[in-house]
Amino acid sequence: MLRLRCAVALARLTRSISRLFGRGGTALPGLVALRIDPGAIEKLVAGLREGVVVVTGTNGKTTTAKMIREMFTASGRKVLANRTGSNLARGVAAELAGAWRRGRIAADLAVFEIDEAAVRHLGPRLRPRVIVVTNLARDQLDRYGELVTTAGHVAAAVAASGTAVLSADDPMVAKLAADHNGPVAWFGAVPEIRAAMPDDRALHGVTASTPLGRVDALLTGVVAAGDGAAITVVVDGREVSVTLQVPGVYNGYNAAAALLAVARLGLDPVAAGSALAAMAPAFGRGQVVDYRGRRVKVVLVKNPSGLNQAIRLLCDDPVARQVLIAINDSIADGRDVSWLWDASVESLAQTPHSFGAGGVRAADMALRFKYAGVEAWSEADGRIALDRLVDAAAPGDTVYLVPTYTAMLGFLELLLPGRSRDEVWS
Amino acid sequence: MTAPLVLAHLYPRRMNIYGDIGNLLALRRRLEWRNLPVRVVAIDEGDRFEFEEADIVVAGGGEDASQLAIAADLVERGPAIHRAVAAGVAFLTVCGTYQLFGRRFLTADGAEIPGIGVFGAETRGGGTRMIGNVVVSTPWGDLVGFENHSGRTRLDPTQQSLGKVRRGKGNDGESGEEGAITGNCLGTYLHGSVLPKNPALADDLIRRALARRTGAPAALTPLDDTIERAAAAAAAERP
Numbered sequence: 001m002l003r004l005r006c007a008v009a010l011a012r013l014t015r016s017i018s019r020l021f022g023r024g025g026t027a028l029p030g031l032v033a034l035r036i037d038p039g040a041i042e043k044l045v046a047g048l049r050e051g052v053v054v055v056t057g058t059n060g061k062t063t064t065a066k067m068i069r070e071m072f073t074a075s076g077r078k079v080l081a082n083r084t085g086s087n088l089a090r091g092v093a094a095e096l097a098g099a100w101r102r103g104r105i106a107a108d109l110a111v112f113e114i115d116e117a118a119v120r121h122l123g124p125r126l127r128p129r130v131i132v133v134t135n136l137a138r139d140q141l142d143r144y145g146e147l148v149t150t151a152g153h154v155a156a157a158v159a160a161s162g163t164a165v166l167s168a169d170d171p172m173v174a175k176l177a178a179d180h181n182g183p184v185a186w187f188g189a190v191p192e193i194r195a196a197m198p199d200d201r202a203l204h205g206v207t208a209s210t211p212l213g214r215v216d217a218l219l220t221g222v223v224a225a226g227d228g229a230a231i232t233v234v235v236d237g238r239e240v241s242v243t244l245q246v247p248g249v250y251n252g253y254n255a256a257a258a259l260l261a262v263a264r265l266g267l268d269p270v271a272a273g274s275a276l277a278a279m280a281p282a283f284g285r286g287q288v289v290d291y292r293g294r295r296v297k298v299v300l301v302k303n304p305s306g307l308n309q310a311i312r313l314l315c316d317d318p319v320a321r322q323v324l325i326a327i328n329d330s331i332a333d334g335r336d337v338s339w340l341w342d343a344s345v346e347s348l349a350q351t352p353h354s355f356g357a358g359g360v361r362a363a364d365m366a367l368r369f370k371y372a373g374v375e376a377w378s379e380a381d382g383r384i385a386l387d388r389l390v391d392a393a394a395p396g397d398t399v400y401l402v403p404t405y406t407a408m409l410g411f412l413e414l415l416l417p418g419r420s421r422d423e424v425w426s
Numbered sequence: 427m428t429a430p431l432v433l434a435h436l437y438p439r440r441m442n443i444y445g446d447i448g449n450l451l452a453l454r455r456r457l458e459w460r461n462l463p464v465r466v467v468a469i470d471e472g473d474r475f476e477f478e479e480a481d482i483v484v485a486g487g488g489e490d491a492s493q494l495a496i497a498a499d500l501v502e503r504g505p506a507i508h509r510a511v512a513a514g515v516a517f518l519t520v521c522g523t524y525q526l527f528g529r530r531f532l533t534a535d536g537a538e539i540p541g542i543g544v545f546g547a548e549t550r551g552g553g554t555r556m557i558g559n560v561v562v563s564t565p566w567g568d569l570v571g572f573e574n575h576s577g578r579t580r581l582d583p584t585q586q587s588l589g590k591v592r593r594g595k596g597n598d599g600e601s602g603e604e605g606a607i608t609g610n611c612l613g614t615y616l617h618g619s620v621l622p623k624n625p626a627l628a629d630d631l632i633r634r635a636l637a638r639r640t641g642a643p644a645a646l647t648p649l650d651d652t653i654e655r656a657a658a659a660a661a662a663e664r665p
Contacts, residue, residue, distance in 0.1 A: 138443070141443065141444060141574060146489040146490070147489065148489060148490075148491055329664055335557070335558065335559070335572070335664070335665065336444065336557075336572045336574060336617070337572075337661075338444040338445035338446075338448070338572055338617045338618050338619055339444070339445055340445065341445030341446075341447055341448030341451070341619045341622075342442075342445050342447065360660075360664070361657075361660060361661075361664075362660075363653065363656040363657040363659070363660040364623075364657045364660065364661065366653050366656070366657070367622055367623065367653050367654060367656075367657040368448075368622075370653050371448070371451050371452060371455050371622055378653070378656070380660075
């Protein structure tokens, strides 16, 4: 206990000092805590009265975790969470240490978003009461390796968890049930919606059919509503209807997963679901930022299935929009940009929109547009590209900015100058 | 020319992991832009196909499990593919299929996947993965692509390579060689996809295919490749 107290105290001190120097990161305080007490994470989570929820998967982690968090917060609980970008052990340790008050953790439960590559080792240390696996798709192969490797990481975490909340519509996720001895709860969608959910399973040679007798949270309706989507999910036979501020069929799936997770942790899904209407999008997940009088809708993409989801969103918008797809190739984005060829960019040729290619690899995106039969301009400089995007739109219009992760960080500086990452993400 | 050029995509379901579909798209578009008729055929395991009826065959990379899954089917097609290569059908094999167009692939855990031996080459799995952008000096000029493989491919002394690695690892990270070429059959580790960024290579495959059809050297209408060159130049500068 003394060791833990030292670890927590020094982590907090490190955090205060780095804040003093204007740095908000969570890595260093977390590293300090773990160096002093390598068992800090296990000890700290043991103090959470209602335990830990882990959210993992290729796409939708941040939004799903945020939905779960907001529903618990609305129920009057104090919820701890890690922020995007700190989904490794040190980030989780820093968040836990930061919640320490007078000898105990000042929170009822924690909702952690964990990277698929980190979840094998970090997941079991958190002893999750519930683990949610959103989906598993090909993602940054130069970084994560093959999809079967990722599925193996996730399977190890699922085996160490209580209830597994799994997608019935994603064959790679559904397979995880076989390795789990605990309870499994399934979320999914009616066939018409499932058909509209773009994925790359055809590319894996996996046939999409999950022979399930029962889906515990079934997405039965998704209709575009303003910047978001009006959805209906039937959870354990009870209908939850809510208008989300986040758009698209994929967020309907995220909501179904989140509602099922909170239901398995004892919340009433109908009451809890109403909290989702007030949830603002996480940064870059369909968030709208005002920039020079235009509404810039930011849709982060990280992999072909994520880009396909964004493309689907653009195809569903009947109004002619300006769109910038910005591709970076830093380590966090994946060095390899060949995944652009796996997304159905061709579908954009049928839309009324106008397109630009941006990011460090603007030329690659421009090339992808060319072979897809989509006319596009190309500009690697972030500021020039952003200005070109909004200048082409009338004041008050909505434009789409579709960046990879580090491209998004660059645009964040331009869209919200002077705002720290922590501030935007909290 | 009236009958459309036949582009065959070998194992599109299992061997298409790093945007290799872009190679098919590049050939198709560059034919369409020249008003040359084209027909695309997909060949998966068990599908009947006479390779000599194809003009260009493209095949990509896959995860280890996918490679194992298609290996037996490929061996069965081996004699037919050898006949097609001898008859001058153009092939572009990338990564996983390039390895299996060699004699064999010895995996890191000691298993042996038999190849079809179009290339005088053997691949051994294991060690650190070779990942990054690659620039290769070749008769088509500098080729630019992205490699991601743990297999190390050794060419026989008599086997011609595609070119010399200027940046990156290439076949085995030691020999300085990248890829292999036998007749009109090409093998490479370059993803990217490789053909969209390297239009000279794409057009040469088309030229070889047309020459086989007509029995005479083929001239192609030049295309504006400004965007292609910009993408290749950007990739060549990146780690």
